[in-house]
Amino acid sequence: MTAKNVRVKLVTEIRESDRKEEMAMSEAGQYYSRGKTEVLKFTEHPEEGEPINTMVTMKPGHVSIKRTGGVDMRQVFQKQLETENVYHHTYGDFHMRTYTDQIEHQSLEDASSGRLFISYQMTLNHEVTQRHRLTLLFEEESV
Template identity: 35%
Template sequence: MKSDKIPVLIRLETVISDDNGEERNSSSHTGMLRRVEHADVITYEEEYEGSMIRNLVTVKSASASIKRSGAVGMHQSFKPDGITENVYQHPHGSLHMETRTERFFHGKGPEGGKLEIAYTVRLNGQEERNHQLMFEYEKEADGE
């Protein structure tokens, strides 16, 4: 059945760069994949400053969105050659976020998929920062 949840291993890598340098982060998570018509929907949780954040990543062939709720909140959308806006909420306040997607790739197979996005973000009208996101998800081994 297409809507069954599949346990997946997730690897997330981000690079943020501007005139002041580069910041790299990588993390691994376990989550659930649900394959629905025309989309992969991945859910997972992560810890942020002692609180949990729930993540919902929806990936289609030509667009993606990341919705975070809990300690931080946002709904960031990625559309090739497009600009999207949202509000990023965190414990210290809210910021207006403008995202411009420059490069978008999604490949998927029977065991998972890979999402690569290059984009810029402008927070509260400040200088743009360059972002690269690599998000891989694959079915957990059954242990057989």
């Protein structure tokens, strides 16, 4: 198993009808790889609320994101498939349906920086459907 300290940059873009919202953050994290599986762990520090521990597991054609702390959720992405989960938040629980359009992944094992891009549609509580784009960049921190 390979373990490395990395710098993680996460950019999320949400589109709903004519509205677009973009959020970006950068945190220190750890990267692990074994065989065809890569894991990225980092802690988000939102301006409001508790820190959120995030673990992203990447395998060919399959990505899962688990978040604990300020929020509690596990979201699974599989290309051209719909997945469901519940998002536990201070303000209550939300039912999420996710349809993944596209997953692009570049391993940190193959290049100086790794990249994960996911394009998906998410329906919250059976009502609002939003288009999401998630871009996760990670590169080894120089010692």
